[in-house]
Amino acid sequence: MSNTIYIEYNFSVSPLQPGSDILIAELGEAGFESFVENEEGVLAYIQKEDWNENILETVEILDNSIFEVGFSIKEIEQENWNATWEKNFEAIQVADQCVVRAPFHEKPDVAFDIVIEPKMSFGTGHHETTYMMLQFVLENDFEGKDVLDMGSGTGVLAILAALKKAAHIDAIDIDNWCYLNAKENVERNNCSHISVFEGDSSLLGERKYNVILANINRNILLADIPVYAQNLRENGALFLSGFYEEDIPLISETCLKAGLKFEKNLQKNNWVAVKYVF
Numbered sequence: 001m002s003n004t005i006y007i008e009y010n011f012s013v014s015p016l017q018p019g020s021d022i023l024i025a026e027l028g029e030a031g032f033e034s035f036v037e038n039e040e041g042v043l044a045y046i047q048k049e050d051w052n053e054n055i056l057e058t059v060e061i062l063d064n065s066i067f068e069v070g071f072s073i074k075e076i077e078q079e080n081w082n083a084t085w086e087k088n089f090e091a092i093q094v095a096d097q098c099v100v101r102a103p104f105h106e107k108p109d110v111a112f113d114i115v116i117e118p119k120m121s122f123g124t125g126h127h128e129t130t131y132m133m134l135q136f137v138l139e140n141d142f143e144g145k146d147v148l149d150m151g152s153g154t155g156v157l158a159i160l161a162a163l164k165k166a167a168h169i170d171a172i173d174i175d176n177w178c179y180l181n182a183k184e185n186v187e188r189n190n191c192s193h194i195s196v197f198e199g200d201s202s203l204l205g206e207r208k209y210n211v212i213l214a215n216i217n218r219n220i221l222l223a224d225i226p227v228y229a230q231n232l233r234e235n236g237a238l239f240l241s242g243f244y245e246e247d248i249p250l251i252s253e254t255c256l257k258a259g260l261k262f263e264k265n266l267q268k269n270n271w272v273a274v275k276y277v278f
């Protein structure tokens, strides 16, 4: 094993606090590779060769701080990497039927066992929005359906849709790291009928889906909802998450304008997931 040195930043911000997701997104843009959210805060990792001491200057949320962030830095070697994950990454159970776990966890006795290489925070089931989207996938019929997972992260939603016998799934993420991670997880879970792409909604063209899943963020969703509506078949379902309770009116107005009908919403710690049908 090579001896890559990582710098670990430890941000003392609660994962339940609005803003921790923006912090992670901005750290990702600044070059941080992986994140772990735990009770104490957010751990963020960057390879030492990609690091410089001004790395946090582009992380805007730290300037217009909507929360207090304190941090410490330590160097870790790659050999410690798995141990760090094992310490911080717990398997997540969604309803009785589904467990999202890392390869080093014991195989559970459930209908849907999803193994994710936990290299990033989004798409491990720990975040409220992922959890609610998994709940939606569990409680809806996917058999024989063509599915789009937009903003697929680790690919966790696409993988559950595949385990629920969807006919085919396109998983798309704008981020190269997520694209590579989703490909790896799709293979790990033997889901040959998931195609993973790097990009955004401009890739969709005329493709039609029975189900579209998009757990991204408020602004991307507001821009993309009309595109999703165009790519849904009649009676198709759109599941959205990645926004807060206070964003519901704007999301709802945009969905209704695009010809979609409201069906259901879920809420967890101020985060929301909604189902609309076409």
Ligand SMILES: C[S@@+](CC[C@H](N)C(=O)[O-])C[C@H]1O[C@@H](n2cnc3c(N)ncnc32)[C@H](O)[C@@H]1O
Pocket: 122, 123, 124, 125, 129, 130, 133, 150, 151, 152, 153, 154, 155, 156, 157, 172, 173, 174, 175, 178, 199, 200, 201, 215, 216, 217, 220, 242
């Ligand atoms: C909140 S994570 C969701 C990951 C996973 N689907 C889940 O439910 O846990 C949002 C993902 O959307 C991706 N993303 C952000 N903007 C996007 C865009 N315009 N088009 C496609 N993906 C985007 C991010 O890279 C990130 O992986």
